[in-house]
Amino acid sequence: MIEIIISGEGNSDVGKKDYLTNQFIPGPITILTDKIIRFFDKDDVNYQFKSRLELKRYPMTLKGKKKRFKNAATGKGHSDLAYKLGCLAKENKAHVAVLMRDARKNQFLSVYNEIKSGFIAATFENGVPAVPVPESEAWLVCCLEPKESGQIENCKTDMKKLLENKLIKRRLPHTNDRWRDIADNCMIELIEAPSFKQYKNDLEQKMNYPAASGRGIKR
Amino acid sequence: MITKFHIDNFKSLVNFSMPCHALTCLIGMNNTGKSTILQAIDFVGCIASGNVSQWLKDRAWKIKEIKSQFKRQYKITFKLHFILQDNNYVWEGTLKLHSLNCDTERIVQIGSEEDILLEVAKGSYTFSSGLKKSIDFNYEGSILASLKEQVLNDELRDIKKFLQSVKTLELLDPLLLRKRARTTEEDIGIEGEKLSAFLYNLPQKKQKAIYQHIHHLFEHFENYHIKAKRSGWKELWIIEKVSGVPGTFFPFLNTEAKHISDGFLRMLAIFSQLQTNYAVLLFDEIEDGLNHEVMEYLLDVMLKSPQQIYFTTHSPMILNFLEDEVAQNSVILVYKDYKAGGQTKTVRFFDIPQIKDKLEYMGPGEIFANVNLKQLP
Structure with missing residues (x-):
């Protein structure tokens, strides 16, 4: 069983926890992640979801003598969250940790490197940044229009509106369930968006890398 | 510097031993015995000074109140390992609670061979020179406190001075x-x-x-x-x-x-x-009223101090201002072993397996803040 610990920005990307049943309801990014993992012939996967609030609560970080390398280029605290997710991944014996953050107006590399530095600070080697450019909806647009995916990151249109328009054209509802369906039916091997390809490559590399917990992942 | 402290039959400390360092930081839940450990070290210092009754009076305590409830015997035994001028020594003794004096006592230099510098037994005291004298006077605490300076050799004089130089600030x-x-x-x-x-x-x-x-x-x-x-x-x-x-x-x-x-x-x-000039300083809840900038500087000063310092704290900030290497040795978790009658026990905090591993990526105080002490021993 491959344990993946995953955290994102909100309900519409990685997913959410149903607090009545305590069940994780995966969002489109988790579904895409699962598709990538299955693409590499790994099918026994379990996802542990950590909300942003959970990451803020634990572990508590304090000022002190231990100076962790901190990359705070964007000032959004991505490295802190990655550090906390990395700590949780170690403690929960997860094989891979995924932190999803939209690149938005920031350069992809700033967010990507910030998240990486957080995982390094937690000494967790199997941390993977998922950084859609400019935001997670862009990857769903790619799923709908794989042929246009190579140019999506240069598109100036708001991705939420673009996705909505594409769904309206197809006479499909603009709902979270629909987004999950789009992710579920995505032909990931056709997507050319550089940020998605980077995520796919990173995941592949980490899935084949012996886990920090020492358990390793059987190929 | 005291390197190991042992005491038996003092409040919740029964057959209690603890490693000591230049800086020893005691942490633990409330009512586990952290302050009791400071009191015990101070008490042993008072035995060396011969001020046992004054020590009790200062605290408005009675002798029967400091005796452990776990034992019937009316005596407190102690053993102190210490280093003085690069030599290793042990001072051990038994304080009779009826008379408040040590009826047995030994100061030994530990080298390739054990050299007994002073021994009290069966109503007499003996020096390493072989000079033996019967005790024909009343004294309180250790006999060292009552012997005149001129009968002690230089080594014993230094030892006496060291053992008497414990200062507690637990009651500030x-x-x-x-x-x-x-x-x-x-x-x-x-x-x-x-x-x-x-x-x-x-x-x-x-x-x-x-x-x-x-x-x-x-x-x-x-x-x-x-x-x-x-x-x-x-x-x-x-x-x-x-x-x-x-x-x-x-x-x-x-x-x-x-x-x-x-x-x-x-x-x-x-x-x-x-x-x-106190060799040993004891502070209870050192963080009281101090802002974290003060704590950090104070800890740095303490670490450079020639004095040996013990303190109790509930503050994760204080621990986080310790370097990992210092914290590994210095931070002692104090707990009560309720399966063994509620006696106070200690363990090096960073020797606990699930704690030790976290030091790789968390600061000592962060680990303290993120761990549930109730789930530890």
């Missing part, structure tokens, strides 16, 4: 720190009540060191001043440098100790004790 009371004092003793008193007189009597060099520490933390701190009254009372005043006060050119603000904050006075008391 900000209310009493503010008090005027009359005494000329070189001690701030058990509750800090003689702080002003103590500061007054400090040599200039030591006063300057205290000033430098506080000025480093508070740039507007100009100095402290002790006003000596004709009647002998000493009053503590704090002087701060100010500017921009309308209508005045006087750039200083003078405040009498009774209007100074608890934390500032505690800090002054602590820095003053770091200037003393």
Whole structure:
């Protein structure tokens, strides 16, 4: 069983926890992640979801003598969250940790490197940044229009509106369930968006890398 | 420096042993025995000084109250391993609680062979020279406290001085720190009540060191001043440098100790004790009233101090200001073993397997803050 610990920005990307049943309801990014993992012939996967609030609560970080390398280029605290997710991944014996953050107006590399530095600070080697450019909806647009995916990151249109328009054209509802369906039916091997390809490559590399917990992942 | 402390039959400490370091930091849940450990070390220091009854009187305790409830025997045994001038020694003894003196006692130098420097047994004491004398006088605590300096050799004199130089600040009371004092003793008193007189009597060099520490933390701190009254009372005043006060050119603000904050006075008391000749200092809940910037600096000063320092704390911040290497040795978790009748036990915090691994990526205080002590031993 491959344990993946995953955290994102909100309900519409990685997913959410149903607090009545305590069940994780995966969002489109988790579904895409699962598709990538299955693409590499790994099918026994379990996802542990950590909300942003959970990451803020634990572990508590304090000022002190231990100076962790901190990359705070964007000032959004991505490295802190990655550090906390990395700590949780170690403690929960997860094989891979995924932190999803939209690149938005920031350069992809700033967010990507910030998240990486957080995982390094937690000494967790199997941390993977998922950084859609400019935001997670862009990857769903790619799923709908794989042929246009190579140019999506240069598109100036708001991705939420673009996705909505594409769904309206197809006479499909603009709902979270629909987004999950789009992710579920995505032909990931056709997507050319550089940020998605980077995520796919990173995941592949980490899935084949012996886990920090020492358990390793059987190929 | 004390390297290992053992005591039996003192409050919740039964057959209790603890490793000691230049800095020993005791952590643990409330009511596990952290302060009891400081009291026990101080108590053994008082045995060396021969002040057992005064020690009890200062605390308004009775002897039967410090005896453990777990044992019937009316004696407290102790063993102290210590290093003095690069030599290893052991001082061990048994304090009879009826007579408040040690009926058996040994000071041994541990080298390639054991050299018994002083032994008390069966009503007589023997020196390493073989000189044996019967005890035909009353004494309290250790016989060392009652033997005249001239009968002791240099080595025993140094040992006596070391064992008697334990100072506890577990009872520091900000209310009493503010008090005027009359005494000329070189001690701030058990509750800090003689702080002003103590500061007054400090040599200039030591006063300057205290000033430098506080000025480093508070740039507007100009100095402290002790006003000596004709009647002998000493009053503590704090002087701060100010500017921009309308209508005045006087750039200083003078405040009498009774209007100074608890934390500032505690800090002054602590820095003053770091200037003393006490070999061992004991602080209970050291973080009380201190801001984290002060804590960090204070810890750095303590780590450079030639004195051996023990403190209890509930503050993760304090621990986070320790380097990993220091924390690994110095942080001791105190807990009560309820399966063994509720006796106080200790373990090095960072020797606990699930704790040790976290030091790789978390600070010592962060681990302390993120762990549930109730789930540890």
